[in-house]
Amino acid sequence: MEIVTPFHPPAVLSVDGIGFAYKNGREVFRNFSLTVKKREFVALLGPSGCGKSTMLNLLSGxxxxxxxxxxxxGQPVFPEMQALGYVFQTPNLFPWLSVEDNVCFGLKMAGKTSAAEQREKARRYLSxxxxEAVARDLPxxxxxxxxxxVxxxxxxxxxxxxxLMDEPFAALDAITRIxxxxxxxxxxxxxxQTIIFITHDIDEAVFLADRVVVLGLPPNGIDSExxxxxxxxxxxxKVRSTARFADYGDQLMHRIGAITQLRQSASLNHSGARNAGP
Known part of the structure; x- marks a missing residue:
């Protein structure tokens, strides 16, 4: 299949040769680089344990x-950076606040608008x-x-x-997720907005994204794009029933399968070496 590269404006997010290891010495990334263009929708895909959520935490600061x-x-990221918004796997709403008050919360923390303006903006985004009909309900x-x-x-x-979206729909039933x-x-x-979306669901990645980045085994970083x-x-x-949609899914399934097979082989080799003894 011929793949046409879409035009995008200059990069808005850049990851330049990063490395990351946890305190226990487990290395997750080594010399990892990625650029994301303005208004681009990028999905990060990979098997469990490849570092998807760790990468999103690095992107957010x-x-x-x-x-x-x-x-x-061009500015180093930090958690309070106003250019960044983070959507977690779970909603993390305050149960004692109404729907509208939950939406207002982030605006209050930013402190740039009056209470009346916060209410107006919250209602606009709920709409x-x-x-908008459940603005006064509790979560x-x-x-x-x-x-x-919400x-x-x-x-x-x-x-x-x-x-930055970390598998935000993973806990939903199939129909609601679609x-x-x-x-x-x-x-x-x-x-x-520019969106970086983590998922382990191949169909979801193909349906949403302009580009799917497949993460390989740590610390190798990107396996393929x-x-x-x-x-x-x-x-x-219309889209999910096309041959092209199925072909993209097959390509990604092949890459995920190859990564999983490599992990299994590495695990068996490590286990064999450990059990061989002197």
């Missing part, structure tokens, strides 16, 4: 690399995610998908340039 640097628009009154929409609205309300995928693409098209040349806007019924 929650973790510091042991070598190299991570920059947004964008279709939750326990909402479904899992609705709670994740978390997304809370992040969007501070208007970051870059969304609906949230479509909702995210609609919001991305309307608001224009695939540019997703599917038309936008993407209708799940």
């Amino acid at each position: 929650f973790l510091k690399p042991t070598a190299g640097r991570v920059c947004v628009n 964008l995610v279709g939750l 326990h009154q909402l479904s899992g998908g609705m709670r994740q929409r 978390a997304l609205a809370r992040t969007l309300a501070v208007e970051p340039d870059i969304l 609906q949230m995928n479509e909702e995210l693409l609609r919001l991305w098209s309307e608001l224009g 695939i540019l997703i040349d599917l038309p936008r806007p993407r209708d799940r019924h």
Whole structure:
């Protein structure tokens, strides 16, 4: 299949030769580099243990690399950087606050707008995610998908340039997850953020992304990249039934399978060497 490289504006996020190891000595990345363009949607994919969540924590500044640097628009990242927004695997809403108050929380922490402006902005973003009718409800009154929409609205309300999303829909049922995928693409098209999206779901990665970056075994970093040349806007019924969608999925499945096989071989070799003895 011929893969056409899409045009993108200059890089907004750059990862330059970073290394990272935990205190126990386990090395996760070595000389890792990546660039992400403005308004690009990049999915990070890989088997469990390849460092996807660690990478997102490095991109956000929650973790510091042991070598190299991570920059947004040329500036080193740090956790409170206003250009960054983070969406976690779980909504992490305050159960005693209403939906609207949860969305207002991040705006209050930023401290750049009045209380009235915070309310107005919270309502606007709740409307964008279709939750204006439940603004006064408490989180326990909402479904899992609705709670994740509130978390997304809370992040969007501070208007970051870059969304870092760590498997935000993994805990949802299959139907709700597909609906949230479509909702995210609609919001991305309307608001224009750059998105780095972690997932272990191949179909999700192909459906959402402009580019899928496959992470290999630590500390090797990127195993491969695939540019997703599917038309936008993407209708799940039309796109998922195409031969091209299936071909991208097959390519990614092959790479994930190869990485998993390498891990199993390495584990067997290590176990054999340890058991051989003198």
